[in-house]
Amino acid sequence: MRFSTKAIHVGQEADPTTGATIVPIYQTSTYTQEAVGKHKGFDYSRTVNPTRVALEAQLAALESAAHASAFGSGMAATAAVMNLLAAGDHVVVSDDVYGGTYRLFSRVLERYGLTFTYVDSSDPHAVEAALGPKTRLVWLETPTNPLLKLVDIRAICDLAGNDIVVAVDNTFATPYFQQPLALGARVVVHSTTKYIGGHSDAVGGVAITNDDALHERIKFHQNSVGGVPGPFDAWLVMRGAKTLALRMRQHERNARAIAEFLERHPIVERVNYPGLPSHPQHALAQRQMTGFGGMLSFTMRVPEQRAMDFAATLRYFSLAESLGGVESLICHPARMTHGSIPKEERERRGITDGLLRLSVGVEDVEDLLEDLETALARL
Numbered sequence: 273m274r275f276s277t278k279a280i281h282v283g284q285e286a287d288p289t290t291g292a293t294i295v296p297i298y299q300t301s302t303y304t305q306e307a308v309g310k311h312k313g314f315d316y317s318r319t320v321n322p323t324r325v326a327l328e329a330q331l332a333a334l335e336s337a338a339h340a341s342a343f344g345s346g347m348a349a350t351a352a353v354m355n356l357l358a359a360g361d362h363v364v365v366s367d368d369v370y371g372g373t374y375r376l377f378s379r380v381l382e383r384y385g386l387t388f389t390y391v392d393s394s395d396p397h398a399v400e401a402a403l404g405p406k407t408r409l410v411w412l413e414t415p416t417n418p419l420l421k422l423v424d425i426r427a428i429c430d431l432a433g434n435d436i437v438v439a440v441d442n443t444f445a446t447p448y449f450q451q452p453l454a455l456g457a458r459v460v461v462h463s464t465t466k467y468i469g470g471h472s473d474a475v476g477g478v479a480i481t482n483d484d485a486l487h488e489r490i491k492f493h494q495n496s497v498g499g500v501p502g503p504f505d506a507w508l509v510m511r512g513a514k515t516l517a518l519r520m521r522q523h524e525r526n527a528r529a530i531a532e533f534l535e536r537h538p539i540v541e542r543v544n545y546p547g548l549p550s551h552p553q554h555a556l557a558q559r560q561m562t563g564f565g566g567m568l569s570f571t572m573r574v575p576e577q578r579a580m581d582f583a584a585t586l587r588y589f590s591l592a593e594s595l596g597g598v599e600s601l602i603c604h605p606a607r608m609t610h611g612s613i614p615k616e617e618r619e620r621r622g623i624t625d626g627l628l629r630l631s632v633g634v635e636d637v638e639d640l641l642e643d644l645e646t647a648l649a650r651l
């Protein structure tokens with residue numbers, strides 16, 4: 273079965289009691305049992321819910337995997353994977369991971385005795401140098417936010433070997449453009465809030481693996497801690513995921529056109545988009561991904577204030593955090609998504625005050641280009 277067929281059919285059998293073609297929203301916390309312990313496999317909705325089960329089957333299939341566990345947010349999914357670890361364990365992390373991931377690791381999990389080393393994981397040697405006898409997990413994100421740097425997943429999985437779990441946050445690329453498990457990763461995490469849900473109307477997360485033992489432990493944690501999505505949110509994410517391929521193709525086509533337009537514009541200093549031949553890791557992008565996604569960032573030759581004003585005057589790009597919805601968004605990372613990182617550290621990582629990030633939506637690209645062109649002309 274191919275990608276879109278899986279998205280539309282796996283886990284989506286007609287409802288056995290009514291024949292409803294679409295999986296119902298099983299808005300129930302509990303299930304009536306025939307006799308003590310005699311039930312249809314459902315006992316309590318933190319543990320198991322039919323709408324969530326359908327979503328999990330669908331999302332596992334999209335990563336060509338055996339198992340998925342859905343969560344109430346991407347962070348809850350990340351926390352579940354981190355609960356595979358124990359006090360004293362060491363983790364190597366990409367130095368430009370999602371801000372919320374950094375916060376979870378540094379402000380929550382360090383208190384539980386985990387230690388973290390942050391490295392520029394776009395350089396596999398930096399990852400290798402950071403591995404130690406206590407390293408149990410490598411946490412990667414690729415492409416990274418907001419600079420769209422890439423990490424060579426296969427190279428790092430080869431370095432990590434069998435004893436170290438490589439986990440990849442695949443939120444930016446989506447399973448449509450990148451399949452980390454096939455490159456050697458053991459776990460994939462998504463914020464389904466973004467492209468997988470795709471309509472900016474639900475928060476969710478998922479952890480996906482082919483490893484039965486790892487899955488059992490994540491499932492155990494899902495039930496023990498209880499960070500599960502409600503049935504309606506599970507259903508919204510599932511509905512969104514059915515059109516993931518269609519949307520990703522359009523996101524990419526639009527992003528590529530905008531990246532090329534911006535790169536040609538004299539006021540634009542630099543465009544970060546893995547699909548551009550000017551991207552330093554374009555060859556890796558072509559090898560590792562089947563498409564380049566809908567996210568890009570760029571800097572302009574103007575003072576910070578004017579870059580911020582520009583972001584606020586666009587007509588179709590809403591000034592907002594988050595990404596991956598059908599509508600286009602623009603954000604100023606230094607003051608918005610990455611505002612909590614000290615300025616010096618931010619600049620060291622290349623997140624300068626003039627940097628803007630676009631989540632390119634699926635509108636007609638001519639409208640998006642006109643919008644950018646008009647705002648650029650006003651600068």
Ligand SMILES: *Cc1c(COP(=O)(O)O)cnc(C)c1O
Nearest residue numbers: 345346347370441443463465476
């Ligand atoms: C948004 C995001 C997260 C966190 O997901 P939530 O659903 O907001 O909890 C994690 N990783 C990446 C790359 C994200 O963009």
